[in-house]
Amino acid sequence: MNPPTGTVLQKSEIERPRWMLLLALSRTPHAILDMAAPGLSGLLLLDAFPPLQVAILGLFTVFAGYTSVYALNDLMDCRSDSARIKLAGYGGAESYLDSVIVRHPVARGILDFREGLSWSAAWACLALAGAYALDPVCALIFLGGCLLEAIYCLMWRVSHFRAIVSGAVKCSGPVAAAFALVPEPPFTFLIVLFLWIFCWEIGGQNIPADWSEIDDDRRLQAKTIPVRLGPRMAGIVMFSLLVATVLLSLLLVFMLPMENRAACAMLFLTTGGFFLLLPGVRLLRSRNPVDAMALFNRSSLYPFVLLIAVAVKILVS
Numbered sequence: 214m215n216p217p218t219g220t221v222l223q224k225s226e227i228e229r230p231r232w233m234l235l236l237a238l239s240r241t242p243h244a245i246l247d248m249a250a251p252g253l254s255g256l257l258l259l260d261a262f263p264p265l266q267v268a269i270l271g272l273f274t275v276f277a278g279y280t281s282v283y284a285l286n287d288l289m290d291c292r293s294d295s296a297r298i299k300l301a302g303y304g305g306a307e308s309y310l311d312s313v314i315v316r317h318p319v320a321r322g323i324l325d326f327r328e329g330l331s332w333s334a335a336w337a338c339l340a341l342a343g344a345y346a347l348d349p350v351c352a353l354i355f356l357g358g359c360l361l362e363a364i365y366c367l368m369w370r371v372s373h374f375r376a377i378v379s380g381a382v383k384c385s386g387p388v389a390a391a392f393a394l395v396p397e398p399p400f401t402f403l404i405v406l407f408l409w410i411f412c413w414e415i416g417g418q419n420i421p422a423d424w425s426e427i428d429d430d431r432r433l434q435a436k437t438i439p440v441r442l443g444p445r446m447a448g449i450v451m452f453s454l455l456v457a458t459v460l461l462s463l464l465l466v467f468m469l470p471m472e473n474r475a476a477c478a479m480l481f482l483t484t485g486g487f488f489l490l491l492p493g494v495r496l497l498r499s500r501n502p503v504d505a506m507a508l509f510n511r512s513s514l515y516p517f518v519l520l521i522a523v524a525v526k527i528l529v530s
Contacts, residue, residue: 234324237314244279249517251390260471274343284333289366294320347393358385373441383414409461416454417512424505444500455493459485488515
């Protein structure tokens with residue numbers, strides 16, 4: 214596959230081994246951080262560590278699922294990403310979390326589409342098998358997440374409401390984790406969990422990621438919240454969702470039976486303030502795409518930091 218016209222490839226990118234390019238297709242550094250959300254869901258629900266066998270199978274299944282779906286996203290968006298690269302390239306995105314290895318290797322012409330498709334399909338099969346072994350409901354959730362991810366990509370030039378689809382996709386992992394550990398998890402837990410992750414994804418991930426590319430999206434006629442609503446209103450929506458994320462996390466803490474509830478609530482409040490609200494306020498004031506990228510990167514750490522903190526709390530309890 215040839216690189217898009219006008220693409221400047223670094224020697225280090227061209228010479229990367231194939232396995233590294235495949236990991237780049239799946240945005241593995243970002244995916245590993247996102248894998249914390251299902252683990253966090255399970256720890257909060259149980260207020261304990263799951264059995265070792267379930268934990269190992271769950272970890273493998275989550276890795277396979279996220280690896281497959283992130284690769285699917287890049288493959289579905291290959292044409293739009295190529296158009297963006299032809300328009301402006303990605304030279305200014307070195308600080309972007311998804312650029313840790315190589316950003317969009319298929320669209321950049323350094324990884325073959327069919328090779329990427331085989332990679333995504335293989336991991337999808339492994340994820341489906343693991344999900345079914347955990348609970349058939351988990352398998353259905355995974356298939357639904359894949360379908361929604363495809364719909365999300367197809368809506369790039371259709372509607373800015375595609376962000377809602379993105380939020381639902383990001384919720385599929387944590388919700389599936391609940392069913393993997395408890396056959397019939399409490400309905401109220403599932404609702405609050407869904408809303409919590411949903412608000413975090415749109416306010417801390419989707420809007421900032423689109424905001425960082427707002428100028429290119431306008432020229433490419435993409436339908437995103439920052440393009441459709443403008444920076445001022447997009448900022449209000451973004452910050453409102455971040456505030457809702459923090460409040461929902463506190464609601465989740467107080468509705469679950471757990472030890473050291475007050476300490477856990479303070480932990481969630483502090484983490485949300487540092488990783489979401491502070492960079493959110495900065496973006497709300499500046500409306501600068503650089504600050505949008507900073508919010509995206511910091512908010513990506515939010516579930517991972519909470520996972521570590523909750524795990525430590527359980528260990529010392």
